[in-house]
Amino acid sequence: MRTIFLLLIALLASTGLLQAADRPHVGLVKSADGEAFIIRDGQRLGATPGAGLREGDVLMTGAQGSLGVILSDDTLLSLGSSSRISIERFTFDPARGAFAMVLRLSRGLIEYLSGKISKLSPGSVHIETPVATLGIRGTHLIARVEP
Amino acid sequence: MNPLPRQLHLFLFFFLVVSGGxxxxxxxxxxxxxxxxxxxxxxxxxxxxxxxxxxxxxxxxxxxxxxxxxxxxxxxxxxxxxxxxxxxxSLPQPPLHYLLYFEFGSAQLLPESEQLLPEIARAVNARRPAEVSVEGHADTVGTLEYNYNLGLRRATAVAERLAALGAAPVRVDAASRGKNDPQVKTPDETPEPRNRRAEITIR
Incomplete structure (x- = not known):
C-alpha cells in the first residue's frame, strides 16, 4: 500500500502536476493583443496583462496576436504574431552569484533587450532556435524564425 | 578529422536529395x-x-x-x-529605479528620501500592471545577521509605505542583501550613510 502511495507521488511529480507552484516566478506579462497564451504543464492559460510567468512557461501568440513581457532581471521581450518561445531556464540570484537564461524561440518573431543577467554575467544568456543558438553579450536584437 | 562514418554521410546525402529543396x-x-x-x-x-x-x-x-x-x-x-x-x-518600457536612504541602524527614511515616496507610488500606478522589487541594504556596522535583518526591515518598511500611499502593484518582492552588497566599499564596522539604502525597481 505504502509503495503504491509513493509510486503515485512519484508519478504526480514526474507528470509535472506538483511542479508549477514550486517553480520560481520569473516575470510578468505587461501587454497583450489578440490571441496570446501561456502554456504551463500542458495547460493553455490566457496571457493577460498582469499574469505572472514561471520558469518552463511557453509563450504563444496567434495570427493576430502580440505580447510584451518583462523578466525579473529587467529583460524586456516582445513577441510578434504566430510566435512561440519558451523560458527554458531562468536563474537570477545576485546574492549567490547565480545567473542563467535560456530562451527557445521555435517560431515567429521576438525583440529582446537584455537585463541584468547579461550585464552581471556575460555569456550566461542564450537564445536557441531550430537552426542556430545565439550567445548574447549585453544587447538588443530581433530574431525571426520561419518554419 | 571527420567524425561521421562514411555510411552516415551517404545516408545524409540521400536524405538531403530526397528531401530536395x-x-x-x-x-x-x-x-x-x-x-x-x-x-x-x-x-x-x-x-x-x-x-x-x-x-x-x-x-x-x-x-x-x-x-x-x-x-x-x-x-x-x-x-x-x-x-x-x-x-x-510591443516592447515594454524599461524599468524605473529609485534609491532611498535611511537613518543609522534604523528603518526610518531620511527626510529627502521620505519626500520621494509619493512620486514612487504614482510611478507604480502609472505602469499598471506593475511589479515592484525592494532590496534593502545596510552599512558594515554590526554582524551579518543583524544587517540582514536590518536590510529586510528597511525593504519591508518601504513596501508598506508605498502600499499606504495607494501604490497597487500586482506583486511586491521585499528582500535583503544585508551588508554584502555595499554601494561604497568600506572595511567592516564602518558607518557609511550611502550604504544604508533601499533599491526600488518598478517593472
Missing amino acids: CAGPKASFILLPEENHPAGEVIIQNRQGDERLTRPFQSVEVEGTHREPSPPVQLDPASVRQQYGGLMA
Missing part, C-alpha cells in the same frame, strides 16, 4: 542599438560554423541546420524600423 526552418537575426550603451555582441552558432553581430543593424541569416550562418550584412535602419515597427511598439 526543403531546407527546413530559416532564421534571421538583427542587432539593434541600445540606448546609453555601446552595442553588444551576438554570436550565432550552429554545427556548421558561427558569425558575429557587432554593429547596430547588422543582420545574419541561417537557412536550415546544415548550412552555416551567412556573413553579416548591414541593413538600412529606417527600413528595419518600418518592417518591425509593430514588434518594437
Whole structure:
C-alpha cells in the first residue's frame, strides 16, 4: 500500500502536476493583443496583462496576436504574431552569484533587450532556435524564425 | 578529422536529395542599438560554423541546420524600423529605479528620501500592471545577521509605505542583501550613510 502511495507521488511529480507552484516566478506579462497564451504543464492559460510567468512557461501568440513581457532581471521581450518561445531556464540570484537564461524561440518573431543577467554575467544568456543558438553579450536584437 | 562514418554521410546525402529543396526552418537575426550603451555582441552558432553581430543593424541569416550562418550584412535602419515597427511598439518600457536612504541602524527614511515616496507610488500606478522589487541594504556596522535583518526591515518598511500611499502593484518582492552588497566599499564596522539604502525597481 505504502509503495503504491509513493509510486503515485512519484508519478504526480514526474507528470509535472506538483511542479508549477514550486517553480520560481520569473516575470510578468505587461501587454497583450489578440490571441496570446501561456502554456504551463500542458495547460493553455490566457496571457493577460498582469499574469505572472514561471520558469518552463511557453509563450504563444496567434495570427493576430502580440505580447510584451518583462523578466525579473529587467529583460524586456516582445513577441510578434504566430510566435512561440519558451523560458527554458531562468536563474537570477545576485546574492549567490547565480545567473542563467535560456530562451527557445521555435517560431515567429521576438525583440529582446537584455537585463541584468547579461550585464552581471556575460555569456550566461542564450537564445536557441531550430537552426542556430545565439550567445548574447549585453544587447538588443530581433530574431525571426520561419518554419 | 571527420567524425561521421562514411555510411552516415551517404545516408545524409540521400536524405538531403530526397528531401530536395526543403531546407527546413530559416532564421534571421538583427542587432539593434541600445540606448546609453555601446552595442553588444551576438554570436550565432550552429554545427556548421558561427558569425558575429557587432554593429547596430547588422543582420545574419541561417537557412536550415546544415548550412552555416551567412556573413553579416548591414541593413538600412529606417527600413528595419518600418518592417518591425509593430514588434518594437510591443516592447515594454524599461524599468524605473529609485534609491532611498535611511537613518543609522534604523528603518526610518531620511527626510529627502521620505519626500520621494509619493512620486514612487504614482510611478507604480502609472505602469499598471506593475511589479515592484525592494532590496534593502545596510552599512558594515554590526554582524551579518543583524544587517540582514536590518536590510529586510528597511525593504519591508518601504513596501508598506508605498502600499499606504495607494501604490497597487500586482506583486511586491521585499528582500535583503544585508551588508554584502555595499554601494561604497568600506572595511567592516564602518558607518557609511550611502550604504544604508533601499533599491526600488518598478517593472
